[in-house]
Amino acid sequence: MRAMILAAGRGERMRPLTDACPKPLLDVAGTPLIGWHLKRLAAAGIRDVVINHAWLGHMLEERLRGGADYGVEIAWSAEGTALETAGGIARALGLLGREPFLVVNGDIFCDYDFTRLFGVAAAMVADPGRLAHLVLVPNPEHHPVGDFVLSADGKVAAEGEGKLTFSGIGLYHPDLFLGIDPNRPSKLAPLLKAAMAQGRASAERHDGLWLDVGTIERLDAARCRAAETPL
Secondary structure: OOEEEEOOOOOHHHOOHHHOOOHHHOEEOOEEHHHHHHHHHHHOOOOEEEEEEOOOHHHHHHHHOOOHHHOOEEEEEEOOOOOHHHHHHHHHHHHHOOOOEEEEEOOEEEOOOOOHHHHHHHHHHHOOOOOEEEEEEOOOOOOOOOOEEEOOOOEEEOOOOOOEEEEEEEEEOHHHHOOOOOOOOOOOHHHHHHHHHOOOEEEEEOOOOEEEOOOHHHHHHHHHHHHHOOO
16 A cells, blocks of 8 residues: 655744744654654555655655655655645655555644554455545544544544544545646545545544644644654
């Protein structure tokens, strides 16, 4: 299984730290934020990783190079101007192949076990009508309303009671991105909601460590958690 880490964002809420450093390279206990993903992907046996970039992308390439320091092989997908999540994935499809692939937001810090998704990927291959599988987490204080509803049978819906928050970790079939222009910005949420409406999406809940490192305060929290309990 191949993985993609989304690393093209500007990191506006993290300024001034991100004025001269892309957010995925911010230090978390001696390792760049994105490096924690790379280490966990390698530990799970996922070696082929695609990383997209826009803002200060040359710094990502210079720091991570081909990924050998983390036990992975990195292919780079340069965007110039950020293409949003779906646009960025569509641009990288040629590097991701025709099998279901994992996508991880580059600005989260978590202990999710990526090996859990191998069985899901196999099920998606056996059932090509299934386009997406999302990892949801309990709603954090900064996002109390949640995003999607997880049912007892693993189905996921855009509306309903008891919403959970999308973690930024998902498994997608390439067909989810059919018709998306790889040269224009495009958001992921409409594609996911359409798949949900068609009964072609599933989800699971993760109750372990998860932080959306979207502010300087949450970056400090990630640093504390990493120092206390290294992943």
